Structure formats: structure tokens, C-alpha cells
Amino acid sequence: MPDFDTSLPSIRQIQSLITDKKEVELKLVTDDLLVGKIFWQDMECICILDHYDQKTIVWRQAIVYMKPKP
Amino acid sequence: MPDFDTSLPSIRQIQSLITDKKEVELKLVTDDLLVGKIFWQDMECICILDHYDQKTIVWRQAIVYMKPKP
Amino acid sequence: MPDFDTSLPSIRQIQSLITDKKEVELKLVTDDLLVGKIFWQDMECICILDHYDQKTIVWRQAIVYMKPKP
Amino acid sequence: MPDFDTSLPSIRQIQSLITDKKEVELKLVTDDLLVGKIFWQDMECICILDHYDQKTIVWRQAIVYMKPKP
């Protein structure tokens, strides 16, 4: 697998969102909209923690966009 | 093919789910939701075992998200 | 092109299904469900033989899941 | 770009279909079904010639399956 380039702006922004425990909206290719805090990211996936502390592992390939919850 | 990096958090989490025989929900790009225990994973696929012990081989490229069955 | 890794569990399982001439259901990204015996596989495609001995070459990129016909 | 591996079964089958000028049905991710003779293939695309001798360049990434027209 290629390296996980932590100097990429997008990777760093997500890292900030993890540290700041900000809520985000994650739009997926199925048109689902997940809402929660980002718990961790790796090269393949991003893990979201919802209001009930349930973890959802989202595959990066399925992500359309991410934005801070207004 | 690139190596299957077993040190990745997402790969390790799935490995734990296999060991613990936890039930998961697997959302797919076709909007299907598969429910079952993860039986094995490799670089290309994840195998799910349902209530009737039927095995379904799911291609990773088609996975949107995975979460523990509540 | 990368090598076709015949030691992968998913590749080996499909190889067994070819040898055993077991019927499978193949779910595709278009939501089509193909039913038949797997005739051959290579790195790009899987070939399915239906009841009328008609061959369909399916691109791996379009496969969502495969399961033995119940 | 990686090499175009002409020894792959799927590539060779398509090459035979080109030589034999057999009609095929090509199912695409948009659910379109193209019918025609395969004119040429390269690593990225497959070119289809329809009844009106019109050429359509199809991207491989968008192909779901191909089968001989019954």
C-alpha cells in the first residue's frame, strides 16, 4: 500500500477535526448523511462516533464530502 | 498487488470483530444492508456469515460503511 | 499490471467454486443479480455460465457480492 | 501506466470477439445497454460499432458486463 501522507492538507484538516472533537456531516455515495465526531482516520477508512457513542467505520472510497455541522 | 497492511487501524478493528464474533451491519453501494458475523478478510474481500450460516463474499470496493449491530 | 495473487482467500474460494461447479449469485453495482456457474476468473473479470450455457464476462470492479445459490 | 497484458483471458476473449466480428451486449454502470461489434480495445477503453457504423468509445471503468448477443 502507498504511504499515508500526513502532510496533505485534507489529512491534516481531518486530524484537526479529530483533535477539536468537532461535529461533521459526512455525505456518502449512497446519499446517506452521517453526523458525528471523527474518532480516527487511516488510509482506507474514517471512523465516526455518533450521539449514542456508536462507532461507524466509513470507507474513504464511499465519501463524497465532509463539512462541519452548522 | 500491494501488501495487506495488518497494522492499519481499520484492518485491525475488523480483525477484532472476527475474533469477537460480533455481529455487524455492512452498508453497500447498492444500498443493501448485510447483517452477520465477519468470517475472514483479505485485501480484496470481506466474508460475512449470516444467521443461516450462509457465506457472502463482499468486495471491499462496494463497502460504504460497517457498524456493530446495536 | 499487478500480479494475480492466487494465494488470496477470495481468489482461492472462487477457484474452488469453479472446480466444484457450484451455482452462485453475483450482485452487481447496477443491482443486477446474475446466477450461474463460474467458468473462469482473471485479474480483471469473472466469467459466468448460465442455464443456457451463455457466457457473461463480468468486470470485477462492478461486483458487490457473491454467494452460493441456496 | 501499467502494461496492457494481452495474455489475460478477458483481454484475449475480447480480442477474439473483435476478430470474429461477433455482436455483443455491453451493460454499463448507468444501466445503459450498448449493442454492437467491438472495434478495438486498449487499456482504458473499448470501442463499439453499432448498426449505423457509429463508433462509441466506452471507458472500461464503466463496464459492468459483456455477453454475446443471443
Place this chain on the structure above:
Amino acid sequence: MPDFDTSLPSIRQIQSLITDKKEVELKLVTDDLLVGKIFWQDMECICILDHYDQKTIVWRQAIVYMKPKP
């Protein structure tokens, strides 16, 4: 990034369409059909010029097929 292989038939055909300023129809994964002249191509994208001289940058990953406008 891999090289942009200008000897590929598909790349050369598109290059001809640019030189000849032929109108094409571009079918996209969203089922959109763009009509216009191809302005330029690179490894990632193809730029289309419509009747109002408006440029649209289309990502290759989203292209299903291209054909000359009848």
C-alpha cells in the same frame, strides 16, 4: 502519477477529435449527457466547450462513453 500514454488508441482518438473540432456527446455516471467540442485532455480530465463557449472540466473517472454527435 503514471505517465499519460499518448500512443494509446483512446488518447489518440480524443486528440483527433480535438484537432478536428468535432462535436461529441459525453455520457457521465450521473446519467448527464454533455454535448460540445473537446478543448483539451490530460490524465485526469477532459475539457468540453459548449455552444456558448462555456468550458466544463470533466473528470475521466466519471465518463461512461463518448461518441461523435450524429
Place this chain on the structure above:
Amino acid sequence: MPDFDTSLPSIRQIQSLITDKKEVELKLVTDDLLVGKIFWQDMECICILDHYDQKTIVWRQAIVYMKPKP
């Protein structure tokens, strides 16, 4: 990861759009149409700034086309 090739026409055009603060329409695989100014781009994502100065990180894999807002 492969390098981010800033000499690519598509990358340079987007860079110009960032510098010129031009509004663009971004069509996504989910059929969503985002409107805003491009804030930054990296190899994986493009960040859009809307009228309310809200940032949306869009994954490149999910982009269909981009055009200047008329």
C-alpha cells in the same frame, strides 16, 4: 502516494480558479451540485467555500465535472 503533478492542465486550471476567486459549480456523483469558490486543492480533495463562508471538503473521486458559474 503518487506525486501531485502541478504541471497538469486540470490542476493548473483549478489553481487559477483559486487565485481568481471565481465561483464554480461542482457536480458530484450523488447528483449534488455545490456552488462556491475553491479554497484549496490537494491530491485527494478540493475545498469549496460557499456564500456563508462554510467550508466543504470534497473528495476528488466523487467529482463529475466543474464549471465556472455563469
